Amino acid sequence: MQGFWSDKRTIVTGGAGFLGSHVVRRLEKLGAKVFVPRKRDYDLTTLDACLRCLLEHPCDILIHAAAYYGGIGINMTEPAKLYYTNLTMGTNLMEAARLAGVGKFVAIGTACSYPGYLEGKLQEDDLWAGPCHESVVNYGLTKKMLAVQAKAYKRQYGLDGAHLILTNLYGPGDSYNPERSHVAAALVRKFVEAEQAKAPTVEVWGSGKPVREFLYVEDCADAIVLAAQSYNDVNKPLNIGTGVGTTIRELAETIGEAAGYRGKIVWNADKPDGAAMKVLDVSRMRQAFDGWTPPTSLRAGLEKTISWYRANKAQADAKW
């Protein structure tokens, strides 16, 4: 990998964020020259700023990891901002990429783009097999449009690319703000705080029955770098995940145990469950990456996340 990256000019949008910062760290270790556009300099929701960014910082590979996103809570409270920000950023950035002659556009998509009511593991060929789950439709559809745009831009302009469909992530640097966080970060915060306060109960949302897949963010960054280097087919989106399903109940119990919490879990049925199951089929990923699978087990990843969160609590809570 080292040889490949040493002469590559790379841009990572969202490179100061949760996932993007891990991608940047990995690329820099491999010798890539990485530029991270910051919002104060380039408002990527406008075509002008996207084009200015790419003309001022010409690049071979663009990894579009910037997103306005969050868990099931923010999808209910800020659907319009999710819609507008993600749609305009993606559309304008890809248009600017082809105008500026970028070599390859790697789009970071989401499992929320899948039909929300399918049974079993989600396969790339089923991306269009039904409507998104209503709880994530704004985020899911805007990211899905990147897959549509990539095909069109390859056909008409020859722009190379890859569309990566990410499962639920967790790890250091995530959003730990309860309004915005996804379930893993939300529960890490709740259980660590309950353990510190010796609280008798912890409230967890929903029924505990939904099944989700959890990918440690550093493993995800490795997969993105692998795909940016070697996966080139906009007609075949690529799932990135572990392929392992875990119920929210199991997740809560594992986090509680890893945090040393001894009290009880209380389920709040007034909060939404979201999709019943969201787990990716990762056969295409394994094949594309010569058998690679994410090396970090859920338990190990949660332990690392909890230690990081304890050591950086004030800073983590203040972010986003």
Ligand code: GDP
């Ligand atoms: P989703 O994967 O798009 O549904 O997003 P989330 O990660 O936000 O939620 C996953 C599941 O975890 C849903 O069934 C939530 O109801 C459940 N959950 C349980 N407790 C929490 C919590 O404190 N915060 C969040 N965000 N989800 C929770």
